[in-house]
Amino acid sequence: MKKLLIALCLTVPALTSYADIVIHKEKSLYRNIIVNQKADKRCLVFSVKREMRNQTCIDTKNPNRIVFAYVQMTFSGLMANPDPKRALMIGVGGGTISNVLLDVFPELEIDLVEVDQAVVNVAREYFDFVENDRTKMHVVDGRVFTRRAVAQDKQYDLIILDAFTGEYIPEHMMTLEFMQDIAALLTENGVVISNTFEGSALYDYESATYQAAFGDLLNLKMPHTGNRVIVATASPLPSNQRLAENAHMLQPKFDKYEIVLRNYIARFDRTPDWNPDTRPLTDQYSPANLLRSRKR
Amino acid sequence: MPSKELLSNTTVFTLAFTSGFIIMSIELLGGRILAPYFGSSIYVWGSVITVFMVALSVGYLTGGQLSLHQPRLAKYGFFFLAAAITAVPTILFGEAMMDWVFLRIEDPRYGSLVAASMLFFIPTVILGMIAPYSVRLLVRETHYSGKVAGGLYFVSTLGSALGTLLTSFYLVLLFEINEILITMASVLILCFFIALISDRTLTPDDHK
Numbered sequence: 001m002k003k004l005l006i007a008l009c010l011t012v013p014a015l016t017s018y019a020d021i022v023i024h025k026e027k028s029l030y031r032n033i034i035v036n037q038k039a040d041k042r043c044l045v046f047s048v049k050r051e052m053r054n055q056t057c058i059d060t061k062n063p064n065r066i067v068f069a070y071v072q073m074t075f076s077g078l079m080a081n082p083d084p085k086r087a088l089m090i091g092v093g094g095g096t097i098s099n100v101l102l103d104v105f106p107e108l109e110i111d112l113v114e115v116d117q118a119v120v121n122v123a124r125e126y127f128d129f130v131e132n133d134r135t136k137m138h139v140v141d142g143r144v145f146t147r148r149a150v151a152q153d154k155q156y157d158l159i160i161l162d163a164f165t166g167e168y169i170p171e172h173m174m175t176l177e178f179m180q181d182i183a184a185l186l187t188e189n190g191v192v193i194s195n196t197f198e199g200s201a202l203y204d205y206e207s208a209t210y211q212a213a214f215g216d217l218l219n220l221k222m223p224h225t226g227n228r229v230i231v232a233t234a235s236p237l238p239s240n241q242r243l244a245e246n247a248h249m250l251q252p253k254f255d256k257y258e259i260v261l262r263n264y265i266a267r268f269d270r271t272p273d274w275n276p277d278t279r280p281l282t283d284q285y286s287p288a289n290l291l292r293s294r295k296r
Numbered sequence: 297m298p299s300k301e302l303l304s305n306t307t308v309f310t311l312a313f314t315s316g317f318i319i320m321s322i323e324l325l326g327g328r329i330l331a332p333y334f335g336s337s338i339y340v341w342g343s344v345i346t347v348f349m350v351a352l353s354v355g356y357l358t359g360g361q362l363s364l365h366q367p368r369l370a371k372y373g374f375f376f377l378a379a380a381i382t383a384v385p386t387i388l389f390g391e392a393m394m395d396w397v398f399l400r401i402e403d404p405r406y407g408s409l410v411a412a413s414m415l416f417f418i419p420t421v422i423l424g425m426i427a428p429y430s431v432r433l434l435v436r437e438t439h440y441s442g443k444v445a446g447g448l449y450f451v452s453t454l455g456s457a458l459g460t461l462l463t464s465f466y467l468v469l470l471f472e473i474n475e476i477l478i479t480m481a482s483v484l485i486l487c488f489f490i491a492l493i494s495d496r497t498l499t500p501d502d503h504k
Binding site (some may be wrong): 029030063115140141142143144147149170171172175177178282283284285286287290291 | 328331332333334335336337338398399402404468470471472473474
């Protein structure tokens with residue numbers, strides 16, 4: 001009996017700790033936001049009936065562990081410009097990416113743009129989102145911010161586009177005109193890293209749009225996940241040798257995050273694998289969400 | 297029903313249906329036209345819908361007033377022509393106007409409201425005049441005025457529903473925004489000619 005009781009005491013907490021516990025839930029202007037916790041894994045979820053899609057997860061016991069492959073993939077783009085001074089991040093989510101950037105580059109200043117105030121609040125409260133005198137939060141539409149930034153001649157060494165949830169794409173932020181504004185905001189060594197998806201008819205259109213704005217691209221796909229990272233630069237793309245040199249220089253800073261940058265070099269695809277006849281998306285023609293629901 | 301009356305009624309219903317279609321098609325495209333400047337948040341839709349509602353209400357009032365003075369199909373046709381002509385600056389200079397507003401108004405709520413007014417107010421006022429004028433052309437006895445108005449709302453609102461559906465489901469996938477707008481303007485001009493021809497067929501004596 002005593003043994004049984006002990007066994008019960010041991011198993012009950014173990015069982016409960018593997019269940020998802022919703023610790024916060026709210027409806028914002030743009031979406032339903034849920035924060036849930038499963039053991040040490042805490043996730044920001046933008047929910048829809050059909051599918052729950054995690055936006056960001058952190059490990060509450062070990063905050064340096066990067067839970068998502070796509071977040072790790074994002075940092076691979078830093079090999080194209082290993083010493084950014086000013087960054088722009090569109091789409092903040094839980095703030096994981098910006099937290100790492102602030103830590104890795106002690107002098108980096110970041111303009112953070114997020115359209116949804118509720119997401120900012122949740123990032124602050126539940127995801128250890130770091131804000132200090134090197135960050136500036138702008139709660140505004142990404143396209144509105146970049147248009148104003150171009151008019152003010154702002155320049156960035158690093159621009160990260162992370163505004164797509166996988167459920168809905170803000171269509172005005174996947175057009176050639178938007179990409180041209182992004183290109184105009186980049187310094188000579190500037191790099192843009194875009195977190196996006198593959199696996200629908202949109203793939204060809206999106207690729208054609210980036211190519212029309214930036215020329216050659218580094219295309220990084222992660223098998224089975226549907227995640228895709230596009231890296232583009234203001235100047236011609238660096239060679240693999242240059243990427244390797246930069247990876248060597250940056251690697252010590254990423255050791256604690258268990259990210260091995262040079263592993264991504266061979267996985268960057270430099271050859272277009274999309275239909276070359278696809279028209280780029282423009283402000284006049286941008287049915288991104290309709291295209292996303294079509295098979296390739 | 298005498299054949300003249302049938303021709304007149306068919307023309308009015310067809311044209312009212314078309315104007316209903318075009319109003320909602322342009323309204324939906326309005327949100328898309330503004331998005332690259334002011335985003336696609338709820339307040340941008342708020343601006344677009346507000347401007348359309350205010351413009352339509354002004355149009356209803358004015359159209360009703362105009363229907364008092366010797367209403368006839370030829371005059372009715374000119375609403376369609378005027379709507380097409382006033383939509384031209386939106387197509388040609390829309391971006392320049394939005395640039396102008398964007399640089400002067402920082403808050404995207406008021407920016408989108410002003411821009412939507414500049415782009416859509418006048419053509420929508422004119423399209424709004426069509427409904428009450430249609431009622432006047434259709435009503436022959438006051439006893440039937442409610443029935444006639446109901447039938448007219450039925451037809452023009454179904455047109456609006458179809459315009460909304462086709463634009464958001466298919467047209468944006470097949471065409472550029474300006475291609476759709478130019479087509480709409482062309483259809484409005486076609487409506488003008490249809491009204492004119494019907495008018496001449498119905499009242500040949502006036503033109504001798």
